[in-house]
Amino acid sequence: MALIVYNTLTRKKEPFEPVTPGRVGIYLCGPTVYKPSHIGHAVGPIIFDAIKRYLVHCGYKVTWVVNITDVDDKLIVEAAKQNTTTMKLAEKVTRDYLAAMATLHVDGIDIMPKASEHIADIIAIIQRLVDRGAAYPSNGDVYFDVTKDADYGKLSNRRLDDQEGQRDLQSGEKRNPGDFALWKAAKHEEPEEVKFDSPWGKGRPGWHIECSAMAMRYLGETFDIHGGGLDLVFPHHENEVAQSESATDKPFAKYWLHNGLTRFNTKKVAKSDADPEMQAALVKMTLHNLLAVYPGELIRFFVLSTHYRRPIEYSEAEIESKRKGLDTFYRLFERVERLCGQTPYIDAPPPKASAGAEIQSRILLSAREQHAAAFTQSMDDDFNTAGAIAALFELATAINRFIEEQKLESGGGDAGKQDAHWATAHLVGLGRLIGLFLEPPSKRIAADDGVADKAMKVLIQVRQHLRKKKDFESADLIRNLLSEQKITLEDRPDGTLWRAE
Numbered sequence: 001m002a003l004i005v006y007n008t009l010t011r012k013k014e015p016f017e018p019v020t021p022g023r024v025g026i027y028l029c030g031p032t033v034y035k036p037s038h039i040g041h042a043v044g045p046i047i048f049d050a051i052k053r054y055l056v057h058c059g060y061k062v063t064w065v066v067n068i069t070d071v072d073d074k075l076i077v078e079a080a081k082q083n084t085t086t087m088k089l090a091e092k093v094t095r096d097y098l099a100a101m102a103t104l105h106v107d108g109i110d111i112m113p114k115a116s117e118h119i120a121d122i123i124a125i126i127q128r129l130v131d132r133g134a135a136y137p138s139n140g141d142v143y144f145d146v147t148k149d150a151d152y153g154k155l156s157n158r159r160l161d162d163q164e165g166q167r168d169l170q171s172g173e174k175r176n177p178g179d180f181a182l183w184k185a186a187k188h189e190e191p192e193e194v195k196f197d198s199p200w201g202k203g204r205p206g207w208h209i210e211c212s213a214m215a216m217r218y219l220g221e222t223f224d225i226h227g228g229g230l231d232l233v234f235p236h237h238e239n240e241v242a243q244s245e246s247a248t249d250k251p252f253a254k255y256w257l258h259n260g261l262t263r264f265n266t267k268k269v270a271k272s273d274a275d276p277e278m279q280a281a282l283v284k285m286t287l288h289n290l291l292a293v294y295p296g297e298l299i300r301f302f303v304l305s306t307h308y309r310r311p312i313e314y315s316e317a318e319i320e321s322k323r324k325g326l327d328t329f330y331r332l333f334e335r336v337e338r339l340c341g342q343t344p345y346i347d348a349p350p351p352k353a354s355a356g357a358e359i360q361s362r363i364l365l366s367a368r369e370q371h372a373a374a375f376t377q378s379m380d381d382d383f384n385t386a387g388a389i390a391a392l393f394e395l396a397t398a399i400n401r402f403i404e405e406q407k408l409e410s411g412g413g414d415a416g417k418q419d420a421h422w423a424t425a426h427l428v429g430l431g432r433l434i435g436l437f438l439e440p441p442s443k444r445i446a447a448d449d450g451v452a453d454k455a456m457k458v459l460i461q462v463r464q465h466l467r468k469k470k471d472f473e474s475a476d477l478i479r480n481l482l483s484e485q486k487i488t489l490e491d492r493p494d495g496t497l498w499r500a501e
């Protein structure tokens, strides 16, 4: 099946055919850097990072642009509140944002243009619009005239007269209530650093035109995918389309992909023994706090476990349930490493239908092909990462079943162990197509001969001794006390394993 995507513009799924064969340009609206990001700001980058990885796997040369909005009303207000400059505040928030992206393995962004560095591009487009009669200056402001754009409203599916009653008339200088600012005249009380020279006097650009200018600068006047949260469809993206197409007479973005919004459910908190400080950090839920508590891979896995167009329900309970899911994979990887003496975190090429020769077992081979095909089918269907992850679970189950049926843990054959290793390496390879399993989880403590491991082995022996004496109460006490410290014990035929989170 070829790749199909849901296009907000046409309100249907369409075959994906890039403007230039073999190449894909993606523009994702990035953060306005005036306050710390929360998980909602990470959703778009995580999704589009997975989308880029998959498109690259499909053979496309992808350029992905995420802008930084560092010229904005909110930034001016917040900088004044904090008694700092907009530049300093923007730099600090941008730095934190980039650190969070790195932790989440959002590695694929090619260009991160800043609005403040593209004022000339922005002015050039506004000038084109003024010259064409699509925009008009008014007392140092410049407005886009929505009545001059015959298909205004096509993205958000709104009619112009639907909106007029809803628009505020703050300036009183617009021709039509729905007109929006492309350029805002500098106000006396604003700091000098946000006042840029223009043919209409000193001022600064409106938010919408910033994105149009940066998208066209790096991806051309017509490009493939424009992304963002559903809340941006109107007015931000509608206005981007209107001003861009009115300036160029060409289609702007071919496919508009919008991700569902994050719903915060603070009441649904998991029963846990987390300390109060940790709870408080979760309620604040800045990305920084979240990543101090949870590994980046877990947050990524959590986001990708829902298809991008659906809303994400955020709660501690949801994250904890995803942690259990992710642990299923980690346990399999450990099991296979123990059996085969080789980590499955190797650079195995992602499996293709024809490249399965290294797996001898026909049952395991066909399971791998079936679930790899299901993975691809899900991703080809509008980047359904939830379906792709379901296929990874199926493959993990099949490998675990194979290990048990072949009795690999109580001896078994070397061929079977090699098969399990290859199938698992391919599972890792599939996960990597959406940015999972890139490296072994960092917070686990490896079972080495360190002090922690020696102490744990003593505890495990004491617990076994208690169980032999049928003192199950004391044995369970050890397990429960460890569990409170986020250390889990796993009883296996070949002994008891421990794991710290």
Ligand SMILES: [Zn+2]
Pocket: 028, 029, 030, 211, 236
């Ligand atoms: Zn934007």
